[in-house]
Amino acid sequence: MDSKKNDKNKNQKSKSESQRKPKSGIPRQARFNEKYEGKLKEFFFEELKDVYFAEHEALKAMKKMEAAATSDALKESITKHQSETEEQINRLEEIFALLEKKPSKKKCEGILGIIKDGEGVIEDTQEDTMVRDAAIIIANQKLEHYEITSYGSLAELARTLGLDEAAELLETTLNEEKKTDISLTLLAEASVNEEAATE
Numbered sequence: 001m002d003s004k005k006n007d008k009n010k011n012q013k014s015k016s017e018s019q020r021k022p023k024s025g026i027p028r029q030a031r032f033n034e035k036y037e038g039k040l041k042e043f044f045f046e047e048l049k050d051v052y053f054a055e056h057e058a059l060k061a062m063k064k065m066e067a068a069a070t071s072d073a074l075k076e077s078i079t080k081h082q083s084e085t086e087e088q089i090n091r092l093e094e095i096f097a098l099l100e101k102k103p104s105k106k107k108c109e110g111i112l113g114i115i116k117d118g119e120g121v122i123e124d125t126q127e128d129t130m131v132r133d134a135a136i137i138i139a140n141q142k143l144e145h146y147e148i149t150s151y152g153s154l155a156e157l158a159r160t161l162g163l164d165e166a167a168e169l170l171e172t173t174l175n176e177e178k179k180t181d182i183s184l185t186l187l188a189e190a191s192v193n194e195e196a197a198t199e
C-alpha cells in the first residue's frame with residue numbers, strides 16, 4: 001500500500017514538474033509563472049485588452065477636452081498627457097508582444113460612460129469660462145482614476161504571474177497616471193476653481 005502511495009506521489013510530482021517546464025521559444029522574462037497559468041492568465045489578457053481600448057478612447061476624449069478648455073494652463077496639461085498616452089499605448093503593445101499576442105481591444109462600457117459624462121459637462125458649461133475648466137478637470141480626473149485602478153491591478157497581476165518586465169511597464173504608466181491626477185488637482189487648487197467662483 002505504501003509503495004502504491006509512493007508511486008502516486010511520484011506521478012504527481014513528475015506531472016507538476018512537467019507543468020513547470022518552460023515553453024520553447026518564449027523569452028525567459030516573458031514566460032508566465034506556469035503555476036498560475038489558467039483562469040488568472042486569461043483574466044489578465046482580458047484586462048489588458050480593456051485598458052488598450054480605454055487608452056484609445058481616452059486619447060480621443062482628451063482631444064475634445066483640450067479643444068474645449070478655456071485656459072492655456074489646462075490646454076497645456078492635457079496636451080502633455082496626450083503625448084504620454086501615445087507612449088502608454090506603445091507600452092501596452094510591448095506587453096502584447098512580450099506575451100506573443102496581437103494587440104487587441106475589448107469594448108469597455110465603464111470608460112465609455114466616464115467619457116460620455118465628460119462630454120456632458122462640456123455641453124452643460126459655457127465656452128470661454130473657468131467653470132468649464134473646473135468641470136473638465138473633474139471629468140479628466142475621473143478618467144485618470146479609472147486608469148490608475150486598471151494599471152494598479154494589472155501591475156499586481158503581472159507580478160503574480162511572474163511577468164516582471166510587463167509589471168515594470170505597467171508601473172511606469174501607473175506613475176504617469178498618478179502624476180497627471182495630482183497635477184490636475186494642483187491646477188484646480190492654484191487658480192481654476194477660484195477663478196471659476198468669481199464668474
Ligand SMILES: [Fe+2]
Nearest residue numbers: 055085088147
Ligand atoms: Fe493612460
Ligand SMILES: [Fe+2]
Nearest residue numbers: 144147177180
Ligand atoms: Fe491618463
